Amino acid sequence: LTDSLGTAVLFITHDLGLAAERAQHIVVMYKGQVVESGPSLEVLQHPQHPYTKRLVAAAPSLASQRIISAKERGEDADALLDHHIAGESTLEKSEHIITVDHLTKEFKLPRKKEMFKAVDDVSFSVKRGTTLAIVGESGSGKSTVANMVLHLLKPTSGKxxxxxxxxxxxxxxxxxxxxxxxxxxxxxxxxSLDPMYSIFRSIEEPLRIHKIGDKKWRANRVKELLDMVEMPASVMGRYPNELSGGQRQRIAIARAMALDPDVIVCDEAVSALDVLVQDQVLRLLNDLQAEKGLSYLFITHDLAVVRQIADEV
Structure with a gap:
């Protein structure tokens, strides 16, 4: 806009990569105050305020999140990567937990005779204990594939x-x-979280549906899950609207972990979060994968996030 029309643009964002690419000048706000401002490259390459330094350090980069987490835990990063590539030690490298074979999905459009092909002959496999990322712009068919993998949509053809x-x-x-x-x-x-359900009820619901444990056991399990995602047990009586976006996403992860799954399908799970919270959630997902041997199908449009989290794309 500034080039073609001479119009000034005030761009509000939490995406530092986008700010670096599009903005000539950056103003950084923290707790209602401007803590730093200046030319965009100067602010991002040489941040002065502690908060700006945290933002820049947390922004997705070429550094692998799994290696960063391993170093912080004092583990050997190469050994951790070998574990992810190999999957569980008792399994063969070639074993796949999810396989998508020539998947196609068509939708009937209103007032039109022709069908709209949202997914066209898609095939891929997810190796056990690893992360496969599916990337593409909005409307490319990523979420439709995810919904078919979750059996929330039936494919037109393919398996x-x-x-x-x-x-x-x-x-x-x-x-x-x-x-x-x-x-x-x-x-x-x-x-995805019922606004009328307390945090306890949201996390406990899968356990109740699958008839796992009695009431006391489930209460203890919810506490364990909250601790797993680094949330205090005191939030159990609260409701989603009382939590921040990052906290709500941690609750969603805790609920997904309640049944000890093998696979978690993350559909743009961090795209709505600012870079600091995004970094925390990615670290959490990475650490849970290392601890539990989880397999992730990660749907995203953000290639910087893919660099952090994915083994294959």
């Missing part, structure tokens, strides 16, 4: 296999078992 079994053949009991092992974390926890 999705879990542990070598075609999920379209699952009966009710098999499908319930599949849902226990493959869990989602969606982009907007306002949409």
């Amino acid at each position: 999705v296999f879990y542990e070598g079994r075609d999920i379209s053949t699952f009966k009710a009991k098999d499908l319930l078992g599949f849902r226990r092992h493959v869990q989602p974390v969606f982009q907007n926890p306002y949409g």
Whole structure:
């Protein structure tokens, strides 16, 4: 706009990469105050205020998040990467937990005769214990693929296999078992967390549906899950609207972890978060993967995030 029309643009964002690319001047705010301002490259390359330094350090970069987390835990980073590539030690390298085979999805458009092909002959596999990222712009079909992997949408053609079994053949009991092992974390926890449910009820619900444990056991399990995502037990009685975006996403991750799944499908799970919270959530996901041997299907449009989290793209 500034080049073609001579119009000045005030751009509000939490995306430092976008700010560096588009802005000539940056103003950094913290707790209602301007803490630093100046030419964009100068501020980002030589930050002065502690908060700006934290923002820049937390922004997605070429550094691998799994290596950073390993160093902080005092682990050998190369050994950790070998673990992720190999999967669990008892499994062969070539074993895949999710396989998508020639997946196609068409939708009937209103007032039109022709079908809209949202997904066209897509195939890929997710190796056990690793992260596969699916990237692309809005409307490229990423989330439609994720919903078919989760069996929330039925494909027009093609198949999705879990542990070598075609999920379209699952009966009710098999499908319930599949849902226990493959869990989602969606982009907007306002949409995926019931605003009328307390945090305790939101996390406890999967355990109750799958008839796992008694009331006392489930209460202890919810506390364990909150501790796992670094949230205090005191939030159990609160509601989603009382929490920040990053806190709500941690609750969504805790709920996804409640059933000890093998696979978590993260559909733009960090795209709505500012860089500091995004960094915290990515570290959490990475550490949970290292600890639990989880497999991730990570849907995103952010290649910088992919550099941090993905083994394959």
